[in-house]
Amino acid sequence: MARGPIRCGGGGRLKIPRGREDTVNHDTRANAKQADDEPVTVHVVSHTHWDREWYLPAVRFRQMLVALVDELIDDPPAAGSSFLLDAQLSVIEDYLAVKPEREFALRELLARGALEAGPWYVLADELIPGAEALVRNLLLGRQMLSRLGAAAPPVLYCPDSFGHPAALPTLAAGFGLQLIVLSRGFGGSRWPSDDAVRWAAPSGEEAYLYHLSRKGYDIGENLPADANAARERWASMRDDLVTRARLGVVLLPNGADHHARQTNLDSALAALHDAALPHDTRGSSLHAFARDAIARAATRALPTVQGELRDSYGSMWTLQGTFATRAHQKRRNARIERLLTRDTEPWLALAYRSRGVNRGALLRAAWRSLLLCHPHDTVCGCSTDEVARAMDARLDEADTQGVGLRGDALLDLIGHNADAARESRDRWKPMAVVRNPAARPRGGVALLRLTAFASDVKVGANASPGPVETVKATVPGLGGVGALQLLGKVMAHERTEAPRHYPDDDIVLACDVAAWIPEVPAYGVRCFPHQSRSRRELLPNPARADAGGISNGIVTVSVDDDGHVRIAHAPSDRTLDDCLVWDNRTDIGDLYTPSIRDDKLVARFRGSTVLHKGPVRAAIEMRWSFAAGRERVDATVTLIVDANASFVRVHLSGDNGASDHRLRLGFTTGLKQPRVFADAMFGPVQRERLTLTPAEAAFETPPATDPLHRYVSVFSGNAGATVYSDGLGEYEADEKGVVYVTLVRSVSELSRNDLPERPGHAGWPTHTPEAQCHGPFAAELALLLHGARTDAMVDEIERTADDVLLPLTGTSLRSALSRPEPILGVMLYGTGLACSTVTTSQDGKWTVLRCVNLTEAAQQGAWTLDTMVSEARLARLDETSLDTLEAIGNRLEFAAPPRAVITILIR
Ligand SMILES: [Zn+2]
Structure with missing residues (x-):
């Protein structure tokens, strides 16, 4: 957050129904105001905007939250109205962490819509996290809500985020949400002045955009119960609400940051009702507003807007200055997002396909650690130092989980048995396990950490403290590798772990090397044995x-x-x-x-x-x-x-x-x-x-x-x-x-x-x-x-992004007992098609493949898999399956319209 001045500083190609339309670029205005004499319906929805952490840490805000939710459970909202818990499930998770005994009562209120939450897990900043993090955020929110026996209002509710990405309608459509409600980033003089437009993503997917008051989402806080005060208050809001009411239906949020429900709500609603006549104000819910707004939007002419929403200058702070605040945290967050989406999930999905080990629950735990860093005040850095330190700790946890899961999945993939290896040290045949975290085959420069045994380290009271045998460790060579160049080396401890043993601790010579290696399959793994020397080949264009x-x-x-x-x-x-x-x-x-x-x-x-x-x-x-x-x-x-x-x-x-x-x-x-x-x-x-x-x-x-x-x-x-x-x-x-x-x-x-x-x-x-x-x-x-900038150049820029950020890489596995054949993974074909995800579906029944057409032209694309494909479906981002796709053996072909995001489920 921020208010006003402090106002919370802080797939499927779903088409929404349309009346007559006109397309509006950012710089033009289109007005078709509600006639002043036409009464509008005002849905008053009580809510709190809950910055999970901000000027106070999460644990302190949680104390206030528990009191707020306790009140709601003890005295639920009147029939037909709700209290909106800010569209994020983390609020409920935080409450239940303290009051698990009230889960039944909470479920009952959620099920009948007296409390509303979701679809998000956290109300994230939308410009710093990547697309896949926002998808995981919504998937997790929906999963948690469905476990509680409830469903979210059909709205992508983003009341306070500091601006919005151009592709947000694609995210909404991908979760079957026709309506986006937001405030910052829209409402400046370069946008249509009304409160409702169509918003078209670069892919062509659209959502209805409902803009909250230009005065902020707290315009309806503490409504007065006194008749005169209510008339004054209505007069101050009327222009902003009624004059802009394109749909004849208005959302008036009653609440503000960290506000509990106001005490005299019934009499305040009655006073507002009288003051606003002939307009129809009523205590309501976000569900009811959304149904009403969507139904009316389908029949009305609305201007269409496109692009990022980062301009509410002159009406509400847009707050576009946070992208380098606590810059090192943004960097770490981006690196861990990339670790999870591009260098962990694909290996987990492949290991599950070939070895049957599903680590989906552990993956979600890693994502949860990272997603708790994504609320706008957290990842934007505009919180206290204590909050920043809490974010650091979560980043540590997410990183450790991602690296751990990746390591386990890679060992599964190459068929390594850690217990067997631990029990037969004399049979170890050290090798480098090289992975290619890209959806196309690559050879050439790989950055590796190779380790060579120097001495054994005993740990524990019963371990002999006597001298240990030490060998002179030398930089290992690699068989089958064209050239190997040492970049740096250091003596370090390395532990070989196994589920049924203590770790085996060794001092090793750890060498960072740049190697020139033969082609590794797309999302594949190839292993190269340690040997005394590498051969020296002529490289193309040596450095x-x-x-x-x-x-x-x-x-x-x-x-x-x-x-x-x-x-x-x-x-x-x-x-x-x-x-x-x-x-x-x-x-x-x-x-x-x-x-x-x-x-x-x-x-x-x-x-x-x-x-x-x-x-x-x-x-x-x-x-x-x-x-x-x-x-x-x-x-x-x-x-x-x-x-x-x-x-x-x-x-x-x-x-x-x-x-x-x-x-x-x-x-x-x-x-x-x-x-x-x-x-x-x-x-x-x-x-x-x-x-x-x-x-x-x-x-x-x-x-x-x-x-x-x-x-x-x-x-x-x-x-x-x-x-x-x-x-x-x-x-x-x-x-x-x-x-x-x-x-x-x-x-x-x-x-x-x-x-x-x-x-x-x-x-x-x-x-x-x-x-x-x-x-x-x-x-x-x-x-x-x-x-x-041609399609081919867009393609080259994207591929180079993989070469820069996700190079071929690998580490020694000293405890290998055998050397596997190259492991085939998943390959993507098509000009300008970028791999967005290779993962396992939430229900564990499918492999999810998602790519993005980065070009403005239709492209023909194909995926090839490690094994035959028996069934394939086009799907939405939320993994809802749509049309059937024909697979030929292990190959799937598809058409990608301009800028489309194509999600495919296979098994
Ligand atoms: Zn906020």
């Missing part, structure tokens, strides 16, 4: 370092004595001089809104060193420092060129010892006044700068920055460039073609009321010194130079 810099013949990177970085790209004959630029400026903003001022610290180049000389990876390390007075920032930038790669990796690590500033790294692409396309939910969106009136800008000034998922591309003429980020969530693409990525934002107040960019408090003022983000920071970025 090397010399006095001129590092190069693989495709890209060449050099650093001069002053730290200027030059990148030359042979295929396009382009050279970027001074390609990397620092931007460090004072930021006197708060956790919601940057307030950027003058330059702060000046970067000083402290020298460069060649770190790796090839042939698989070449790298130069640059050292920088920024200092003034007692403030200091140190940063190491490593420029990396891999054999045969057309992109350059830019890895950063640093230490932030400065306050009240923003540190960014800029990529100078040379593409002036570019068109900007940024990766977002279910595919890239084009971004343009808004032009605001002075009055709108005085109410809230939009930041020049935007949300960043995996990449942002800029295009001008026949040239383009794409910057990739492994999780930092904010970029700015300026008119000169510089693409900045924010590395650190240092601020220390939850909310300030003296910012010209957003006058007034957006949250309850709290000192948050840990949001200065002192200490280590890191990023893994990359730059790809390329041509104009």
Whole structure:
């Protein structure tokens, strides 16, 4: 949240019925107001907006929540009306964690609609989490609600999220929801002025959008019971509610952030009823409003809007300045989301298909840890330091669970028996298990951690403390691998675990290597035996370092004595001089809104060193420092060129010892006044700068920055460039073609009321010194130079995202008893088709395959599976099966309309 001023700062191609239509772009207005004399129906729905954690931690808000829900159970809402628990099941989960004995009473109220909750598990931010996280969020919410014997109102209810992605109607349609209710992000002067429109996703799927009052979702809090006061209150709301009422039906939420139900509700409703005549106000439910609104929307002409909803400037704070607040947490969240969706779920699904082990429940537990980080005040970072620390702990848990599940599934897949291995140490045949977390076959550069035995470690009181045999560990070679280059090594403990034994602890030489390996099947696994030496093959376009810099013949990177970085790209004959630029400026903003001022610290180049000389990876390390007075920032930038790669990796690590500033790294692409396309939910969106009136800008000034998922591309003429980020969530693409990525934002107040960019408090003022983000920071970025935006280029940018973010990778399995044949996985064919998910359905009966057509053209696609497919269905995002698909052996062909999200269930 935030209110007003503080207002909670803070598949299936479902078509909705349509009356006459007109399509409205963001910049035009279409008005067809309710005639002033036509009475409207006002559904008054009591609710609370429940930020699970914000200016207080979750456990403190839970104490208030328990009192609130207890009241509702003891004195349920009157027949025909409900109390809305903010459309999220985590509220109910939190209540039942304290009062499990009241589950029966709660179920009864949910079942008869006196209490309403769902469809979300948590009311998530929608611009930071990825599409699959939002799908998991809704799946979990629905599953929990159905266990409680209830169903959610047929509404994607998003009362407070700080803006909405262009593909949200696809998410709604994929869960059979025809109506989206929201407030922030819509309602600015560039949108139609009425309260109801059709919202079309890039895929063409549509939802009805109902916009809550431009004054916020708390417009109806504490309705007065006194007749005069009720008349005054109605007069203050009337214009906003009635004049905009396109459907003749209005939702008036009665409540606000963390508000319990108001005490004299019956008399307040009676007073409002009289004050509002001839309009029909009534105590109601979100279910009833939704039924009424959907029925009327189907018969009325509505304007259609498209694109992201990130513009409520002039009416309600849009709050688009949080994408780099506590930036390291966004980065970690993105990396763990990617771990779960792309590098855990597919292995679990494949292991289940081939070995019959279903870890679905454990997977949901991992997701639950991560999803509890996604409420808007949590993942946006605009909460207290205690809340941020709670998020860190959940990220740790989600990461540990994801890595653990992946490891177990991979051992299943290769048929490894841990107990048998533990019992026969003399038969160990160490090998590297290499996995390909992409839905196409890949060979080439793999990043591996290989371990070699040095000595055994005894643990426990009965273990002999005497000397242990130690061998001189050497870097292992790998059979069948073309080249192996050592990047770093360290002595470490490694434990071999087995279900029926203590771990076997060894000291090992742990080596990080870059290897050139033969092709690994799509979502497949291939194992390479350790041996004394690797053979040395000639690589295509090997990486090397010399006095001129590092190069693989495709890209060449050099650093001069002053730290200027030059990148030359042979295929396009382009050279970027001074390609990397620092931007460090004072930021006197708060956790919601940057307030950027003058330059702060000046970067000083402290020298460069060649770190790796090839042939698989070449790298130069640059050292920088920024200092003034007692403030200091140190940063190491490593420029990396891999054999045969057309992109350059830019890895950063640093230490932030400065306050009240923003540190960014800029990529100078040379593409002036570019068109900007940024990766977002279910595919890239084009971004343009808004032009605001002075009055709108005085109410809230939009930041020049935007949300960043995996990449942002800029295009001008026949040239383009794409910057990739492994999780930092904010970029700015300026008119000169510089693409900045924010590395650190240092601020220390939850909310300030003296910012010209957003006058007034957006949250309850709290000192948050840990949001200065002192200490280590890191990023893994990359730059790809390329041509104009064609379907083939969209495809290449997406594939490169996998190469950058999900490279071939693997680890040693020293306890292997045998070496398996390559494991075949799942492969996706089709230009511009991106793999979104490979997982097991919630009911455990199907494998779910989902891809996204990133292009504006229809594409023919196909999946091939590891085994024969006996049955296949097209499905919605919520796994509801639709049409039957014909499989030929292990191959499934499908048509993907422009920008479509195609979900297929197979078994
Ligand atoms: Zn909120």
